Amino acid sequence: xxxATENPPGAAEPAxxxxxxxxxxxxxxxxxxxxxxxxxxxxxxxxxxxxxxxDVWHAVRxxxxxxxxxxxxxxxxxxxxxxxxxxxxLAFAAxxxxxxxGVVMQGLLRNPLVSPFTLxxxxxxxxxxxxxxxxxxxxxxxxxxxxxxxxxxxxxxVSALVLGLASARSMxxxxxxxxxxxxxxxxxxxTSALQFVANENTLQAxxxxxxGSVNDATWREVQIVGAVTLLLxxxxxxxxxxxxxxxxAGDDAAKSLGVNVxxxxxxxxxxAVLLASVVVSFCGVIGFVGLVGPHIARxxxxxxxxxxxxxxxxxxxxxxxVADTIGRTVLAPSVIPVGIVVAFIGAPVFINLILTxxxxxx
Numbered sequence: 628x629x630x631a632t633e634n635p636p637g638a639a640e641p642a643x644x645x646x647x648x649x650x651x652x653x654x655x656x657x658x659x660x661x662x663x664x665x666x667x668x669x670x671x672x673x674x675x676x677x678x679x680x681x682d683v684w685h686a687v688r689x690x691x692x693x694x695x696x697x698x699x700x701x702x703x704x705x706x707x708x709x710x711x712x713x714x715x716x717l718a719f720a721a722x723x724x725x726x727x728x729g730v731v732m733q734g735l736l737r738n739p740l741v742s743p744f745t746l747x748x749x750x751x752x753x754x755x756x757x758x759x760x761x762x763x764x765x766x767x768x769x770x771x772x773x774x775x776x777x778x779x780x781x782x783x784x785v786s787a788l789v790l791g792l793a794s795a796r797s798m799x800x801x802x803x804x805x806x807x808x809x810x811x812x813x814x815x816x817x818t819s820a821l822q823f824v825a826n827e828n829t830l831q832a833x834x835x836x837x838x839g840s841v842n843d844a845t846w847r848e849v850q851i852v853g854a855v856t857l858l859l860x861x862x863x864x865x866x867x868x869x870x871x872x873x874x875x876a877g878d879d880a881a882k883s884l885g886v887n888v889x890x891x892x893x894x895x896x897x898x899a900v901l902l903a904s905v906v907v908s909f910c911g912v913i914g915f916v917g918l919v920g921p922h923i924a925r926x927x928x929x930x931x932x933x934x935x936x937x938x939x940x941x942x943x944x945x946x947x948x949v950a951d952t953i954g955r956t957v958l959a960p961s962v963i964p965v966g967i968v969v970a971f972i973g974a975p976v977f978i979n980l981i982l983t984x985x986x987x988x989x
Contacts, residue, residue: 652934655927659941666945667719670952671711675959678703683712717844718951718965719944720853721906722916726943727856727936728899729917730924731863734874734932735892739925740804740977742917743903746789747810748782749914752907754814755781757821757833764829778908782900785810790896836911839966841951848909855905859898860940866895867932874932913966915973916943922976946972 672678682700686707689696696704729742743749759777789806815837822833863870869891872881878888906913920943921935928938947965950972954963 652928652931656934656937656941659938663719663941663945666948667715670715670948671707673952673956674711676703676706676711678707678711683707686712713846713849714841714844714951715948716849717852717910718841718948720849720856721841721910721913722920722947723940723944724852724856724902724906725913725916726920726924726939726946727860727863728902729943730921730932730935730939731870731895731899732917733921734870735895736803737874737877738804739922740918741807742915743782743899744811744912744914744917745804746807747785747814748900748903749907749912749917750811750814750818751785752778752782752904753836753912754818754821755779755904756836756908756911757818760832760836761821761825761829764826775905775908779901779904781814782904782907783897785814786896786900790892836907838964839911839913839969840964841910842962842964852905852909856902856940859902860937863895863898863936864933866891867936870895870932874930911964911966913947913969915969915977916947919969919973919976920946 668680668683671683672680682703685700686704688694689704690708725743728748732741732743732746733739755777756774758781759774763773789803789810792806818833818837822830822837825833869881869886872884872886873888873891876884881888903917921939923946924935924939924942927942928934947969950968951965954965954968957963
């Protein structure tokens with residue numbers, strides 16, 4: 628199975644049409660950035676505090692530039708800066724990271740059904756984080772580098788195993804997906820086994836990873852997840868043309884164009900795993916964002932990774948941000964973990980992708 632994409636960017640296309648298409652995609656990206664900023668502000672206002680967009684802007688301005696905090700605005704300022712804004716920004720950053728990881732994996736493996744979740748990377752990272760929590764008796768919180776390192780090590784090990792087997796056995800992408808599903812089940816079972824032997828406090832911490840949540844988000848978590856995502860985005864964009872060559876033309880044709888396919892695949896997979904495992908270590912297992920975010924972006928802006936990567940960043944962030952807002956308001960005051968909300972959205976999209984590809988293959 629391969630990606631159902633348009634012709635390779637720039638192939639037999641008049642220069643004027645290429646410029647017009649590039650300008651349109653650039654405007655689409657700018658519009659996406661504006662919508663994302665407004666969405667973050669709007670999601671911060673949703674709730675019982677009565678905060679408005681003007682209040683959000685005022686709170687941000689006070690935090691960044693300083694000023695006089697009046698007594699009547701103090702409570703609203705605290706709610707926005709300590710609770711709502713870090714939660715919204717963490718949700719957006721986590722969604723953006725997972726979506727970037729998904730679009731990179733889909734391009735390298737030439738299949739839109741691939742994501743960190745379907746290849747078993749996210750469940751493996753959750754197992755690594757859970758193992759670190761159990762080993763420390765629950766003392767290692769989400770901001771612990773032990774948890775982050777353990778999640779990353781488990782995710783990298785699984786990625787090496789999956790890609791190594793795929794290369795050694797010359798597996799098709801369909802077989803690779805089945806292997807990912809098997810590993811997902813294995814690591815979910817291993818995480819459940821850790822829960823079985825954990826005490827009450829440790830169990831509560833581990834269960835958080837299995838649900839996937841941005842509850843109790845802190846500015847430190849926002850800074851780490853946001854920094855990793857923003858730093859890796861330009862790195863991925865640097866290799867966008869090489870990624871286009873692999874995604875559109877395949878390994879052999881990409882090699883004939885001078886692309887070191889092996890180094891590209893290993894390097895970008897490591898970056899994608901890093902994005903996914905950092906999110907899992909702070910937010911738990913959040914499935915389907917790495918699948919749905921790139922799919923939405925591809926429908927809107929096309930398959931050229933020079934534009935698809937940044938737009939997937941925006942669509943993934945918006946998807947998780949809106950899902951979290953729905954989760955904390957639909958049954959308020961109870962909060963539905965964002966991982967559950969995203970699963971309700973992502974599962975039908977995943978089923979639709981499978982059925983659509985089967986129909987196209989006939």
